[in-house]
Amino acid sequence: MNKKTLLAIALVAAVSMVGSASAADKIRLGTEGAYAPYNFVNDDGKLAGFEIELGDALCAAIKAECEWVVNEWDSIIPNLVAGNYDAIMAGMSITDERKKTITFSDEYMPVDPSMYIAAKGTELSFDSLEGKRIGVQGATIHAAFAEEKYGKTNTIKSYEKADQTLADLMAGNLDTVLADGDYLKPIVEGSAGEIAFVGPQETIGGGIGIGMRQDQTDLHEKMNAGLAALKKSGKVDELIAKYFDGKGPFYGE
Amino acid sequence: MTELLPQWLLSWLGEDWSAVLAYITNGKHLAWYASLQYTLIAAFVGAALALLFGLMGAAMKQARLAPLRWIGNGYTTLVRGVPDVLFLLFFPLAFEQAVEWAIAQAVCTPEQLATATGWPLCADAQWYLSHAAYMTMACVSFGLVYGAFAANVIHGALQAVPKGQLEAAQAFGLSQRQVFWRIQVRQMWVYALPGLSNVWMLLLKATSLLSLLQIEDIVVWADRLGAPNYLAMVGAVHGDWRWKYYLVLFLFYILMTLLSEKGFNWLQARASRGMARAN
Known part of the structure; x- marks a missing residue:
C-alpha cells in the first residue's frame, strides 16, 4: 500500500471519528x-x-x-x-x-438453577456419567462447570450460540445439554415432548x-x-x- | 406484507401458501434480503480496490527502481501467503489499534500514558467503529488481499504483451508512460481477464466472511433465521432450519458465479476487439 492510500484511509478514519465523538454521551x-x-x-x-x-x-x-x-x-x-x-x-x-x-x-x-435436557426417553445417571457428550455454550458458567465436574470422563462440546446446542442435541450428536433453567423451560414446553429435563438441578454462579x-x-x-x-x-x-x-x-x- | 396483496390472490394461493408468503416477507426476512447490500458492496468495492492495488503492485514489480520492485514482490508474496480469514481478522484490528495509539499520543496526558494498563491508553483515545467504518475496512481488506493475487495476474499479463510492440511504440517516439498505458496496459487485459475472473470468484466467495467484522451480512441473518425456535414469543416456531437457509445462500452464490461468467465473457470479447489472433 502506498503512502497516498494510507493517508486517504487515515483521513476517512479521522472524519468518521469526529462524527462519532459527538455521540460519546x-x-x-x-x-x-x-x-x-x-x-x-x-x-x-x-x-x-x-x-x-x-x-x-x-x-x-x-x-x-x-x-x-x-x-x-x-x-x-x-x-x-x-x-x-x-x-x-x-x-x-x-x-x-x-x-x-x-x-x-x-x-x-x-x-436461577441450571438444568440438563436430553432427547425424550434418554436415561442418564449423573452420579457416574461416563463417555457422554455434553453440550454447553462456550464461555459460560455452564461450560466451566461441566468441564470441571464431567470433563475427565466425558466429552464437553462447546458452541458459539445456545441454540446450536439444541440443534445438535436434536440431531443426536449430544447426549445432554446444560444451560440456564429459564432458557430451557420454554424450549422443553415448546418441543411437544421431544425434549425433556433430566438429572439434577445445579446452582452455579x-x-x-x-x-x-x-x-x-x-x-x-x-x-x-x-x-x-x-x-x-x-x-x-x-x-x-x-x-x-x-x-x-x-x-x- | 401480505396485507398489501389483493384478496383474490390470497384465496388463490390458499391458506398454506399465504402463510409461507407472510413468513418469507416478515421483518426478519426483509432484513435478510436487505443485508445483501453489504455482500454486494464488499464484492464490488473490494474488486475495484483489488484492481487498483493489483495495477499498482504489477507496475511496482516491473519498476526500474529496485526498492519499488522489492515492495511489489514483497506485497504479492506476503499477502498471498496469509489466509484471507486471518487477514480479515488481523488488518482491521491492527489498523484500529494503530489509529487509537496515534490518537492517544495526541490527546492523552503524559501521566495517563505512563500509567495506562489497559487499552485504549485513555478514555478519550477510544475510537468507536461505526458500521460504515467496518464496511470500509472490509472493502480495504478484500482489496489488499485480492489485489496481491491481481497484481500477480496483471504482472504476468503485462509480460505477455509482445516485447516487439513496446519497442516499436518506443521507436515511434512514445514516452515511457505512453508505452505503458497505451500499448502495454491496453493489450494486457486479454491475457489478464481469465486470471482476474478467478480472483473475482475468490473474492465473491470471501464476502461470506463479512460477519467476522461485526457486519450483519446474509450469513448472519441466515443463521438467525434458521436457528431452532421453540418460543411463540420470539416468532415462528420451528426446528433447526439452518440447512434451508444455507441452501438459499448456495443458490445465490452459484447464481452470482453464472452471472460473473457471462460478464467476463463479454469483457473478454470487448478487450479482444481488433486484436490479431494466431488461429
Missing part, C-alpha cells in the same frame, strides 16, 4: 440477540426480550440516551473491555471469575447483572440507582413475570 449496551427470552431478534428483525425492554426502561429512568449493539457471546467481554460498548446486558451471571476482568451492577434477576468496565464508576452508580428505582416501582418484577411465565415477584416491597 450515549450509553452503548452490548447484547447477544440470540438468547430468548432474555434477548433475541424477533420476527420483525428487531431486538426484543426481557433485557431489551429492561435496558430501555433503565435508560429512561436515568435519563440517558442508549443504543444497542449486538455482539457474539464469546467476544462479548473482550469487546466491552476494548470499548466497543459501555455495558453488557446479555443474561450474564455475576461470577468471581468474571469480576477479575469486569465489574457488575446489582443483580436484576436472581440466581450468581444472579444476572449488568457488566461494565472496572473504571466506569460513574456509570456503575447510575445503573445501580436506576435499577433500584425500577425494582422499587415494580417494573423489574413486571418484566420478569412477562417474559418468564409469571415468575417472581422478587424485588417488590
Whole structure:
C-alpha cells in the first residue's frame, strides 16, 4: 500500500471519528440477540426480550440516551473491555471469575438453577456419567462447570450460540445439554415432548447483572440507582413475570 | 406484507401458501434480503480496490527502481501467503489499534500514558467503529488481499504483451508512460481477464466472511433465521432450519458465479476487439 492510500484511509478514519465523538454521551449496551427470552431478534428483525425492554426502561429512568449493539457471546467481554460498548446486558451471571476482568451492577434477576435436557426417553445417571457428550455454550458458567465436574470422563462440546446446542442435541450428536433453567423451560414446553429435563438441578454462579468496565464508576452508580428505582416501582418484577411465565415477584416491597 | 396483496390472490394461493408468503416477507426476512447490500458492496468495492492495488503492485514489480520492485514482490508474496480469514481478522484490528495509539499520543496526558494498563491508553483515545467504518475496512481488506493475487495476474499479463510492440511504440517516439498505458496496459487485459475472473470468484466467495467484522451480512441473518425456535414469543416456531437457509445462500452464490461468467465473457470479447489472433 502506498503512502497516498494510507493517508486517504487515515483521513476517512479521522472524519468518521469526529462524527462519532459527538455521540460519546450515549450509553452503548452490548447484547447477544440470540438468547430468548432474555434477548433475541424477533420476527420483525428487531431486538426484543426481557433485557431489551429492561435496558430501555433503565435508560429512561436515568435519563440517558442508549443504543444497542449486538455482539457474539464469546467476544462479548473482550469487546466491552476494548470499548466497543459501555455495558453488557446479555443474561450474564455475576461470577468471581468474571469480576477479575469486569465489574457488575446489582443483580436484576436472581440466581436461577441450571438444568440438563436430553432427547425424550434418554436415561442418564449423573452420579457416574461416563463417555457422554455434553453440550454447553462456550464461555459460560455452564461450560466451566461441566468441564470441571464431567470433563475427565466425558466429552464437553462447546458452541458459539445456545441454540446450536439444541440443534445438535436434536440431531443426536449430544447426549445432554446444560444451560440456564429459564432458557430451557420454554424450549422443553415448546418441543411437544421431544425434549425433556433430566438429572439434577445445579446452582452455579450468581444472579444476572449488568457488566461494565472496572473504571466506569460513574456509570456503575447510575445503573445501580436506576435499577433500584425500577425494582422499587415494580417494573423489574413486571418484566420478569412477562417474559418468564409469571415468575417472581422478587424485588417488590 | 401480505396485507398489501389483493384478496383474490390470497384465496388463490390458499391458506398454506399465504402463510409461507407472510413468513418469507416478515421483518426478519426483509432484513435478510436487505443485508445483501453489504455482500454486494464488499464484492464490488473490494474488486475495484483489488484492481487498483493489483495495477499498482504489477507496475511496482516491473519498476526500474529496485526498492519499488522489492515492495511489489514483497506485497504479492506476503499477502498471498496469509489466509484471507486471518487477514480479515488481523488488518482491521491492527489498523484500529494503530489509529487509537496515534490518537492517544495526541490527546492523552503524559501521566495517563505512563500509567495506562489497559487499552485504549485513555478514555478519550477510544475510537468507536461505526458500521460504515467496518464496511470500509472490509472493502480495504478484500482489496489488499485480492489485489496481491491481481497484481500477480496483471504482472504476468503485462509480460505477455509482445516485447516487439513496446519497442516499436518506443521507436515511434512514445514516452515511457505512453508505452505503458497505451500499448502495454491496453493489450494486457486479454491475457489478464481469465486470471482476474478467478480472483473475482475468490473474492465473491470471501464476502461470506463479512460477519467476522461485526457486519450483519446474509450469513448472519441466515443463521438467525434458521436457528431452532421453540418460543411463540420470539416468532415462528420451528426446528433447526439452518440447512434451508444455507441452501438459499448456495443458490445465490452459484447464481452470482453464472452471472460473473457471462460478464467476463463479454469483457473478454470487448478487450479482444481488433486484436490479431494466431488461429
